[in-house]
Amino acid sequence: GPAGCGKTYRVLEAFRQSLSRSDPLRPDLFFVVPSMEHTERIISLLVQKGTSGFFHKRVTTLSRLSQSIFMAGDIPVASSLTRAMIVKELLRKTQWEYFAETRSQPGLVSLLLEFLSELKEALIPPELFRERMNALKSFEPAQALKYEALAGLYENYQSELQERHLRDPQDALMLFMRNKKEKKNPPVLFREIWLDGFFDFSNLQLAYIRELSRLAKDVTITLTAPSRSAQQTCFGVVAQTQKKLESLGFQIEKMGSACFRTRNPTLIFLQKNLFSEKSSEKHPDPGEAVVFLDAVGIEGEIELIARQIHKLYRTGRYRYSDFAILFRQIKNYGPLIASIFMRYQIPVEIHERDRLKFSPWIRAVVSLLSLFRDQWKREDLFEFLRSSYVRKLGDCAKKEEWITEFEQRSFEEGISKSREAWIKPWKLTDRKKKEALDFNRKKQQILGPFLDLEEKLEKARTIQEALRIFREAVYKTFGLLEIGEDYTFFVRRDAASAARFEALLHEMERHFLKKGAPQFSFHGFMDHFLGLVDLDLYSLHERDKNRVQIYDVSLARQKEYKVVFIAGLLEKVFPVQIQEDPLLSDWERRLVNGGLADPLGERLPRQQIERLLFYLAITRASEKIFLSYPHLDIEGKESLPSFYLDEVQNLFVKKIKLIK
DSSP states (O other): OOTTSSHHHHHHHHHHHHHHTSOTTOOOEEEEESSHHHHHHHHHHHHHTTOOSSOGGGEEEHHHHHHHHSOOTTOOBOOHHHHHHHHHHHHHHHOOGGGTTTTTSTTHHHHHHHHHHHHHHTTOOHHHHHHHHHHHHHHOGGGHHHHHHHHHHHHHHHHHHHHTTOBOGGGHHHHHHHHHHTTOSOOOOEEEEEEOSOSOOOHHHHHHHHHHHHHEEEEEEOOOOOSSGGGGGGOHHHHHHHHHHHHTTOOOOOOOOOOOSOOOHHHHHHHHHTTOSSOOOOBSOOTTTEEEEEESSHHHHHHHHHHHHHHHHTTTSOOGGGEEEEESOOTTHHHHHHHHHHHTTOOEEEEOOEEGGGOHHHHHHHHHHHHHHTTOOHHHHHHHHHOTTOOEETTEEOOHHHHHHHHHHHHHTTOOSOHHHHHSOOOOTTSOHHHHHHHHHHHHHHHHHHHHHHHHHHHOOSHHHHHHHHHHIIIIISOTTOOOOSOOHHHHHHHHHHHHHHHHHHHHHHHHHSTTOOOOOHHHHHHHHHHHHHHOEEOOOOSOOOSEEEEEGGGOTTOOEEEEEEOOOBTBBTTBOOOOOSSSOHHHHHHHHTTOSSOOOOSGGGGHHHHHHHHHHHTTEEEEEEEEEESBOTTSOBOOBOHHHHHHHTTBSSOOEEEO
């Protein structure tokens, strides 16, 4: 049924009733949602309804449920960092000609990991992929090097996992089915399983559902579908999912079209008519329920949103948690939101995993190791010295005035890199002899901790010794862990970065201690750490939930708020312009898919999902919707407003209120 018709309420109530009749120690009931973000909300709703007992672990994600049910014996799952290092090592060792010019390019490892995951989600094993790549060589001989490299990468990656006695999460079902055939696994039976908040499933997820249906008495899946056939253009992917589920034996039960999320007639009309192809009906007046926000740039856009939230909050009718800001992709908005909302004293929670390499705290650590790896470049030295996180320099106090003079003198002396150039006495011909001696003495004192650290790390013979030296330098010699006590966004971000720093060090220790690992070296240590930082992600979690909630729209499914802001409504931003896969085009995918029961998905057809995501964003609000757009994009370039704004305006007779 359509958004707001009570699907989640109905299945959640069924789950709650079954829990009340269930043995708390018998895990035969599960409520499954798309992500861990959604589990928190479902658990919160159950608690609010007075649900008692040990039910928290029964609210889970499909991947977690699958991992627990389709047990793969004692074979552990490879971490994301381990997977990345395997691909990096394969690129270094195998020397595929196709990757010769790109193997060191930022982002290549992530791209290849996504591709490998996609192949496994599509249920395409290495041997089948090799067969299809060999066939493609005859169709497109000019791309033979690419097809050989992709097939070789997949084969070698899977072999490397097996040699390390590891597996990917996607391998669980294959191992389960093999063990089932050999009768190694006793069957696990369930009474009921509910899946809520999904609109699409990969081939692997459908295989999970097929097997779960055999193990459970009842499986119920909700799908958001239009109340009117004229809205099918934005629900094509849902219709395809429905057909796939029907082929597995699921029966369709349609719910009514009544909307329980909102009583506002304007929002109900908007929900029922958005993207409708045939309806010529128009609502007379959007009133205050739908508002456009027009800003010059993205900073102005965020400030305009903050002012509207501040104004509505002061009426006393809203808590901060009644507001949500939805983006198609948060990306670079995060730090901007934090600083602007802090200025307005509005608490926010940003539900976004950010790249660790963009963390200011970790950048200081990176500049320290980059200094040694890249021959003492001036940029690395002064990025570290000027970092506000560097509290001290060994036994020397850090004085900004002297660092400024030091940097200025380095330009005058023409020092851009080289350890020897930094440590030798500088002539300083414009200074008196005593002043020159004092400057060089001070320079040696400042550089002393760096020289000492580099020497110790070069002499280290084991990963444990190197990690001890490195930790001592970061935490004690340079005082980087002296994080403030105020509970601000920036303090929480730094604490999360420091926690990820420790996780990376543990990952490095496992890497260098594993069987068959390369011999430890200082350069290997630096390359490994900097490579992990480039790949890693981190996120923040708030204790106080009375905050404005900020999401990528894909995470906002199942959620509802009184006031919703949909931001960044620019062409090619929302909707995103879907591009073909740089590794395997849609044409090549069609050739690969010939005769396959479980085809590899094409990219361009995913464009229709953009309309569905906008529909889902619109239907999260119960009282007000603000649609905002800047005239300048993140790069400061002139941009066109999203045509979704025209789709909304065309549903009303009167002009929608515009705030600039």
